[in-house]
Amino acid sequence: MKAPRLGKLPNLFGSMLIRTKILISNLFLIVLMAIAIGTLAIYAARSFTEIQTRDLTQQLVHQASDNIEYRAKTLVGSTVSLLGNNRLKSIVAGEPSSEEGNSASIRLRAGTLLSEFGNGNEYIRALIVRTSGGMTYWWENRDGGAGRMTELGAAHLAKDAEARLGGTSPHLLWSASPRDEDEILFARSFIDLSHVSRSYGVIVILLDSRYFWDLSARDSLILRENTAIIDESGGFITGGTYPKLREAVSLSEADRGGNAAFAESRIVTMQGSKYLVTQKKRSPDGWTIVCLIPMALLFGKIRLLQLVIVLITFAAVIVSAIVAVYLSKSTTRGIKMLERTMRRVEDGDFGVRIKPAGQDEAGVLALRFNTMLDRIDELIRTVYKERMEKQQAEFSVLLAQINPHFLYNSLGTIRWYANMKRQPEIERMTASLIGLLKSSVRKSSELHTLREELQDIGNYIDLQKIGYGDAFSVRYDVDESLMQYKVLHLTLQPLVENAILHGLEMSKGGGLITIRGWREAERLLLTVEDNGVGMEVERFNEMLAGPDRRSSYPGLHSIGIRGVHERIRLYFGEAFGLSYKSEPGKGTEAIVTLPAIEGAKGDEPHVESDDRRG
Numbered sequence: 001m002k003a004p005r006l007g008k009l010p011n012l013f014g015s016m017l018i019r020t021k022i023l024i025s026n027l028f029l030i031v032l033m034a035i036a037i038g039t040l041a042i043y044a045a046r047s048f049t050e051i052q053t054r055d056l057t058q059q060l061v062h063q064a065s066d067n068i069e070y071r072a073k074t075l076v077g078s079t080v081s082l083l084g085n086n087r088l089k090s091i092v093a094g095e096p097s098s099e100e101g102n103s104a105s106i107r108l109r110a111g112t113l114l115s116e117f118g119n120g121n122e123y124i125r126a127l128i129v130r131t132s133g134g135m136t137y138w139w140e141n142r143d144g145g146a147g148r149m150t151e152l153g154a155a156h157l158a159k160d161a162e163a164r165l166g167g168t169s170p171h172l173l174w175s176a177s178p179r180d181e182d183e184i185l186f187a188r189s190f191i192d193l194s195h196v197s198r199s200y201g202v203i204v205i206l207l208d209s210r211y212f213w214d215l216s217a218r219d220s221l222i223l224r225e226n227t228a229i230i231d232e233s234g235g236f237i238t239g240g241t242y243p244k245l246r247e248a249v250s251l252s253e254a255d256r257g258g259n260a261a262f263a264e265s266r267i268v269t270m271q272g273s274k275y276l277v278t279q280k281k282r283s284p285d286g287w288t289i290v291c292l293i294p295m296a297l298l299f300g301k302i303r304l305l306q307l308v309i310v311l312i313t314f315a316a317v318i319v320s321a322i323v324a325v326y327l328s329k330s331t332t333r334g335i336k337m338l339e340r341t342m343r344r345v346e347d348g349d350f351g352v353r354i355k356p357a358g359q360d361e362a363g364v365l366a367l368r369f370n371t372m373l374d375r376i377d378e379l380i381r382t383v384y385k386e387r388m389e390k391q392q393a394e395f396s397v398l399l400a401q402i403n404p405h406f407l408y409n410s411l412g413t414i415r416w417y418a419n420m421k422r423q424p425e426i427e428r429m430t431a432s433l434i435g436l437l438k439s440s441v442r443k444s445s446e447l448h449t450l451r452e453e454l455q456d457i458g459n460y461i462d463l464q465k466i467g468y469g470d471a472f473s474v475r476y477d478v479d480e481s482l483m484q485y486k487v488l489h490l491t492l493q494p495l496v497e498n499a500i501l502h503g504l505e506m507s508k509g510g511g512l513i514t515i516r517g518w519r520e521a522e523r524l525l526l527t528v529e530d531n532g533v534g535m536e537v538e539r540f541n542e543m544l545a546g547p548d549r550r551s552s553y554p555g556l557h558s559i560g561i562r563g564v565h566e567r568i569r570l571y572f573g574e575a576f577g578l579s580y581k582s583e584p585g586k587g588t589e590a591i592v593t594l595p596a597i598e599g600a601k602g603d604e605p606h607v608e609s610d611d612r613r614g
Helices: 002-014 018-078 086-093 103-118 151-165 210-216 245-251 295-300 303-331 333-346 361-401 404-420 424-440 450-471 493-503 537-545 561-572
Strands: 124-131 136-140 172-176 183-192 195-208 227-230 236-239 262-270 273-281 288-294 447-449 472-478 486-488 511-520 523-530 577-582 588-595
Touching: 018 183, 018 210, 018 227, 018 262, 018 273, 018 288, 018 295, 018 303, 018 333, 086 103, 086 124, 086 183, 086 195, 103 124, 103 136, 124 151, 124 183, 136 151, 151 172, 151 183, 151 195, 172 236, 195 210, 210 236, 227 245, 236 245, 245 262, 245 288, 273 295, 288 295, 303 333, 333 361, 404 424, 424 450, 447 450, 450 472, 450 486, 450 493, 450 511, 486 561, 493 511, 493 523, 493 561, 493 588, 537 561, 537 577, 561 577, 561 588
Parallel strands: 472 511
Antiparallel strands: 124 136, 124 195, 172 183, 183 195, 227 236, 227 288, 262 273, 273 288, 447 486, 511 523, 523 588, 577 588
16 A cells, blocks of 8 residues: 555656755755754764763762861861860769769760860761760750750660770771761760770760761752762761662672772663762772762753754754755746746737746747747737637627527537547537536526536536646535535536636646535535635625626626625525635635525436437
């Protein structure tokens, strides 16, 4: 089924105008080049963005790693002031002093010393000190809206941290806080600075996670949501609220197995989506900074560039199309002028001549065409007047003497003779003319069936096709159940005639007239639609409301469209009539609204036969 359709393409291209062929060829090449260049530009932009983003992300992760290391060392260094505080040391070590008192006063002094240290750092949420003897002293920053810690909870956190510190060196612990994902837990042994091997207990600091992430908040790619700090054992210290981040960390676990520092950036696919994973491992503490960025986010940042490329490509296509139209028009100007002149000659204007626009092939054709017209005109002048006078005289005599019945008999004889001589074209032409003559002698206001009306149109179309050939075609879309409905005689024929003579551009070919019919409630709707030049619908309204514009042809009751409209309104009432839908360049649709009057089957008038074949 596909092969015949493909076979029609060369015929379709071959039937196009030369100007159209040139224009289509140029536009095809222009669009093809524009699409190719635009696609390559967008691909290059995406590739360049990907490469640059990898490099930038590695630099940002490296910078964030250095900042995190600096902040971690700063916090570790600040705890030395706690270790060197003699009053706090004496409380933790249980040494006697002049300030010793009951347990409540000791807790109060310890809390005061811890608050002095905690208030000096806005990111510290809580401080806990656990002595070797099991005593727990703690302070919490209640101004930050926390206030959730209890003495039992503080003791549990400190005891757990002390157990995890064990005998490891350098007696430091970083991990995620068990209280909140927005907290970081830091712990270290409470050592004697004069004897570092001596430990009095453990210090636990709960930090706001912003302590690390505020440093990179200005970077749009490195954020707390898509970046995590992983310890040497693979546990999360902080960060990593993005759903796919933990999956990306598990995929890159093998890369962090060694002790050596490394940095890498690669694209991974998770559940059909691509992500850029950048990680950097630090050798001093074994931490790894992992950053996950969706590729859709990266490419979203170049949408403006892609839009600019598309707009520039589109503008280039438009400008190139304008140039192509101008070049094709200038190239075929001479041929178009020759074609218009030929059309005027076809219409009978033998006095027209072409003024050559150049010395090219079209100019030579114009000169030779002028010479041919001169010779034809010379021949026509010698015989045209005498011949026309003779035909006019013969026609006048026939009109005066021949009555319809004689015409039927005569045309029937001609039809029979054409059949006998096997001249089907002449027989068909005669039959169509007989049908129109029979229709013309009826009263213009009588009702007949829709089938008869379509038969009259068929006869008229057959005669018109003798002159126009295949320049137009007619398509019927009327259900068989409507054929017995009554319509006024010569309701559709003037509309078809108007479409052929004024609507379609016969010189271009491809004209199509579509006749449709359907019933809506108690109304019968008939339409005659063409794909011709069209016109403003206001002009049709003026034509229907203005003076009667009817075109008469000898022997046929060719009633104008206003006549059709007035006859329907007079016969059936103001609710019925003719209306139009039209737009310049998009064709015209004439709509006839009639009452649905259904006739009986076989309710067709008897017409005298013209068949002489026996």
